[in-house]
Amino acid sequence: MPDPSHYVGAMALPPLGFGVATSAFQIEGAADEGGRGRSTWDEFCERPGAIVDGSDGRTACDSYHRVAEDVALLEGLGVSCYRFSVAWPRIQPDGRGPANAAGLDFYDALVDRLLGRGIRPLPTLFHWDLPLDLEHAGGWPVRDTAFRFVDYAGLVMDRLGDRVPTWATMNEPWCTAFLGHASGVFAPGRREPRAALAAAHHLLLGHALAARSRPGLDVGIVLNLTSVRQEPGGDPGAVAVVDALQNGLWLGALAEGSYPDILDVPAVCEGDLDTICGSAAWLGVNYYTPFRIGPMTGEVNAVGQDIDAFPGAPAFSFAPRPPLTSMGWEVDAVGLEETLRATAAVLPGVPLRITENGASFPDATRAEDGSVDDQDRIGYLRGHLAAVDAVRAEGVPVLDYVAWSLLDNFEWAQGYTKTFGLVSIEPDTLRRIPKASYRWFAEQVASRSR
Numbered sequence: 001m002p003d004p005s006h007y008v009g010a011m012a013l014p015p016l017g018f019g020v021a022t023s024a025f026q027i028e029g030a031a032d033e034g035g036r037g038r039s040t041w042d043e044f045c046e047r048p049g050a051i052v053d054g055s056d057g058r059t060a061c062d063s064y065h066r067v068a069e070d071v072a073l074l075e076g077l078g079v080s081c082y083r084f085s086v087a088w089p090r091i092q093p094d095g096r097g098p099a100n101a102a103g104l105d106f107y108d109a110l111v112d113r114l115l116g117r118g119i120r121p122l123p124t125l126f127h128w129d130l131p132l133d134l135e136h137a138g139g140w141p142v143r144d145t146a147f148r149f150v151d152y153a154g155l156v157m158d159r160l161g162d163r164v165p166t167w168a169t170m171n172e173p174w175c176t177a178f179l180g181h182a183s184g185v186f187a188p189g190r191r192e193p194r195a196a197l198a199a200a201h202h203l204l205l206g207h208a209l210a211a212r213s214r215p216g217l218d219v220g221i222v223l224n225l226t227s228v229r230q231e232p233g234g235d236p237g238a239v240a241v242v243d244a245l246q247n248g249l250w251l252g253a254l255a256e257g258s259y260p261d262i263l264d265v266p267a268v269c270e271g272d273l274d275t276i277c278g279s280a281a282w283l284g285v286n287y288y289t290p291f292r293i294g295p296m297t298g299e300v301n302a303v304g305q306d307i308d309a310f311p312g313a314p315a316f317s318f319a320p321r322p323p324l325t326s327m328g329w330e331v332d333a334v335g336l337e338e339t340l341r342a343t344a345a346v347l348p349g350v351p352l353r354i355t356e357n358g359a360s361f362p363d364a365t366r367a368e369d370g371s372v373d374d375q376d377r378i379g380y381l382r383g384h385l386a387a388v389d390a391v392r393a394e395g396v397p398v399l400d401y402v403a404w405s406l407l408d409n410f411e412w413a414q415g416y417t418k419t420f421g422l423v424s425i426e427p428d429t430l431r432r433i434p435k436a437s438y439r440w441f442a443e444q445v446a447s448r449s450r
């Protein structure tokens with residue numbers, strides 16, 4: 001049990017902020033407009049078999065052209081913040097050099113529109129869409145990519161920092177490092193476990209250098225942390241490696257300036273860990289499901305829960321217990337409580353935000369008007385929100401609860417086959433149709449501000 005004296009006192013916490021999240025590649029579309037360059041994800045989508053439905057992000061939700069409509073949906077929810085990401089290839093089409101004016105203008109206008117409606121922008125600088133030219137120069141396993149990120153981040157923070165105080169550098173660097181470079185199910189689709197560990201280090205270094213470069217701003221990082229549990233027959237060695245790769249690597253470096261002993265992280269230069277340690281002014285936690293480590297079966301039960309993404313772990317399988325979402329992910333809000341308590345204990349005094357939480361379900365039940373009646377998603381969100389309330393009551397400093405996602409969107413290797421949105425998108429017209437969960441979420445926000 002973590003020592004509660006580490007936490008900010010419960011009484012000192014402001015009311016919980018509410019928001020919803022999206023990311024650039026998943027919603028914007030307009031792939032060839034505004035001078036946008038190509039990213040690793042554009043290229044990955046062209047590989048046969050990489051995306052289950054053969055789709056891509058060329059049009060996505062067309063949000064690039066529908067900013068007014070999407071911001072109106074945010075207003076309808078009554079949320080206090082909107083988490084979106086900035087597409088690096090819109091700002092630096094080939095990953096280096098001066099800013100592309102049209103790219104900065106797009107996000108500048110979005111920020112002003114949000115602020116004009118009393119919605120706090122919460123931008124993420126890197127949500128996986130690396131400019132393809134930087135991948136060709138070696139990508140995240142190469143140290144120079146961290147410095148390229150710092151330049152890019154500076155361009156964006158300097159343009160918007162007068163109006164936007166709070167920033168996230170990286171989104172879920174675990175995914176970029178290990179799904180991108182170890183299992184290869186995400187862009188850039190490499191299967192080089194050593195390179196994956198080097199990528200992890202350079203993602204953290206890029207975050208830290210960017211955060212330290214603008215000390216006047218409130219710069220954090222978003223991690224996908226979770227609680228790792230040993231199931232009967234599961235190898236404790238596998239539990240230890242999975243926990244180290246998923247949680248300890250990131251938290252150890254940020255909180256203590258060290259990597260877990262059981263990991264052999266290459267590419268670390270003198271001083272790097274001092275730079276990384278203490279570099280997160282706040283921490284974003286993306287939480288969906290706990291991990292249960294069972295005996296090896298050879299089966300992959302759930303999306304992204306692939307043993308190849310955990311190099312060095314003794315043989316194991318993921319053993320999620322029902323109820324499951326359509327990603328095959330176990331629904332368990334206790335895991336969120338555990339994750340938040342554990343994180344607050346490791347990073348005392350660092351404010352936390354739930355930067356993503358949500359669920360994909362089949363959305364097969366329709367109300368009379370044809371809209372999705374997603375009671376399962378409402379149940380998921382209700383349970384996880386209660387978990388946030390519970391840990392806040394203990395004093396764990398969670399500032400915001402941001403649901404994933406505003407819209408059904410491009411779910412990476414799952415294409416458009418998985419739906420996490422509070423709003424569905426009609427396939428041909430791209431018309432936005434709020435689900436029952438949208439109305440439920442709006443009611444939560446409203447009832448708490450009364």
Ligand code: GCO
Nearest residue numbers: 023171172286356404411420
């Ligand atoms: C992530 C990303 C999101 C996903 C969401 C559902 O957490 O993987 O940040 O882009 O769409 O998590 O998988």
